[in-house]
Amino acid sequence: MKKVILVRVGEIILKGLNRPVFEEKLVNNIKKSIGSLGKIAVIRSQARIYVEPVEDEYDYNYNEAIDRLTRVFGIVSVSPVLKIESDFNVIKEQSAKMVKNLIEKKCYSSFKVEAKRGNKKFPMQSPEISRELGSHIWENNQQLKVDVNNPDFIFYVEVRESTYIYSEIIPANGGMPIGTNGKAMLLLSGGIDSPVAGWMIAKRGVEIEAVHFYSYPYTSERAKDKVIELAKILASYCGQIKLHIVPFTDIQLEINDKCPEDELTIIMRRVMMEIAEKIAESVGAMALITGESVGQVASQTIQSLAVTNIVVDMPVFRPLIGMDKNEVIDRARKIGTFETSILPYEDCCTVFVAKHPKTKPRLEKILKSEELLNIEKLVEKAIADTEIIRITV
Numbered sequence: 169m170k171k172v173i174l175v176r177v178g179e180i181i182l183k184g185l186n187r188p189v190f191e192e193k194l195v196n197n198i199k200k201s202i203g204s205l206g207k208i209a210v211i212r213s214q215a216r217i218y219v220e221p222v223e224d225e226y227d228y229n230y231n232e233a234i235d236r237l238t239r240v241f242g243i244v245s246v247s248p249v250l251k252i253e254s255d256f257n258v259i260k261e262q263s264a265k266m267v268k269n270l271i272e273k274k275c276y277s278s279f280k281v282e283a284k285r286g287n288k289k290f291p292m293q294s295p296e297i298s299r300e301l302g303s304h305i306w307e308n309n310q311q312l313k314v315d316v317n318n319p320d321f322i323f324y325v326e327v328r329e330s331t332y333i334y335s336e337i338i339p340a341n342g343g344m345p346i347g348t349n350g351k352a353m354l355l356l357s358g359g360i361d362s363p364v365a366g367w368m369i370a371k372r373g374v375e376i377e378a379v380h381f382y383s384y385p386y387t388s389e390r391a392k393d394k395v396i397e398l399a400k401i402l403a404s405y406c407g408q409i410k411l412h413i414v415p416f417t418d419i420q421l422e423i424n425d426k427c428p429e430d431e432l433t434i435i436m437r438r439v440m441m442e443i444a445e446k447i448a449e450s451v452g453a454m455a456l457i458t459g460e461s462v463g464q465v466a467s468q469t470i471q472s473l474a475v476t477n478i479v480v481d482m483p484v485f486r487p488l489i490g491m492d493k494n495e496v497i498d499r500a501r502k503i504g505t506f507e508t509s510i511l512p513y514e515d516c517c518t519v520f521v522a523k524h525p526k527t528k529p530r531l532e533k534i535l536k537s538e539e540l541l542n543i544e545k546l547v548e549k550a551i552a553d554t555e556i557i558r559i560t561v
């Protein structure tokens with residue numbers, strides 16, 4: 169008898185001839201995610217993946233493994249499953265026991281059994297298994313009634329070489345396995361939006377690195393720790409993240425000193441994009457990601473986004489572009505970044521900020537203001553002094 173986790177995959181099933189490549193990536197990502205929990209095998213079988221201990225009765229941190237698997241992109245759901253011998257007496261005994269445990273924890277009052285027979289050597293057919301097992305479960309748990317139309321829970325039995333019994337299907341995030349869609353560079357602030365933006369693109373199988381602009385001493389060590397914490401939460405989905413912390417103070421002081429006050433934000437944003445693109449190129453990332461959304465703040469009008477965008481050649485992914493703040497907050501809560509994002513530490517964007525920033529900047533005017541700057545060397549120095557932190561779970 170083994171405590172197994174049944175993993176269901178989503179979109180990669182549609183990948184036709186490329187499917188094995190995607191599956192292999194997913195299996196590797198699963199191994200990386202739970203490898204530290206013990207001697208656990210990851211077995212591919214038809215459209216499913218089984219995560220199971222290498223030895224019978226082997227004890228491992230089952231709940232932690234389930235939790236980690238629900239974060240691996242490419243998985244649509246998981247089920248905690250008991251793998252037992254394909255012998256009907258064993259199936260009956262273990263099923264009645266499993267249901268007893270279940271109804272001690274949850275107040276269920278009705279159920280039905282759904283059986284699937286994959287092993288044609290097994291002497292009973294699926295409807296007979298469902299019927300016989302249903303009545304055995306009921307005899308041992310008479311507070312339950314059978315309801316085939318609208319049961320409180322379904323008890324699943326899959327008879328293959330071995331038999332798998334379970335009742336729970338835990339939804340995961342779906343998406344594509346990380347590493348199947350190239351690499352992108354996330355501009356990660358300490359706010360609510362950019363961690364969600366990074367999560368959404370990572371979900372599509374894109375490996376993520378992150379760049380954070382840090383204006384010490386105008387922003388504190390704690391602001392930096394907060395960004396590291398956000399990157400750690402993202403790494404719990406992505407496996408690992410390389411975080412580039414760029415010292416931005418000298419550049420901000422130069423912009424603050426030489427440029428019109430109402431252009432500070434837009435010019436600062438353009439320099440950030442330029443630096444992020446340079447770092448992205450140096451690590452083989454092919455796109456940038458930001459947490460911008462149309463109309464959210466002055467620097468996110470269409471005119472501002474256009475003036476920001478034009479400074480880089482790489483595609484800029486803005487997955488939140490059409491989302492309302494509330495929708496972003498909901499997502500941030502679900503993925504677990506919200507509580508960290510709202511910690512009240514300042515970001516470099518909030519330190520040097522205009523009272524009335526331009527909402528409709530004109531490119532010619534911005535370029536003219538940028539001529540006053542002498543930042544090429546400062547940019548080079550900021551990149552050279554960038555600290556790299558490798559974040560793993």
Ligand SMILES: Nc1ncnc2c1ncn2[C@@H]1O[C@H](COP(=O)(O)OP(=O)(O)OP(=O)(O)O)[C@@H](O)[C@H]1O
Binds near residue numbers: 354363440464465
């Ligand atoms: N200090 C920073 N380091 C890295 N990227 C940043 C930084 N500040 C802003 N950005 C990037 O610019 C985007 C827009 O930032 P802005 O401050 O205008 O909006 P925001 O809605 O407050 O974003 P967020 O909630 O992500 O902080 C952010 O989503 C992020 O991608």
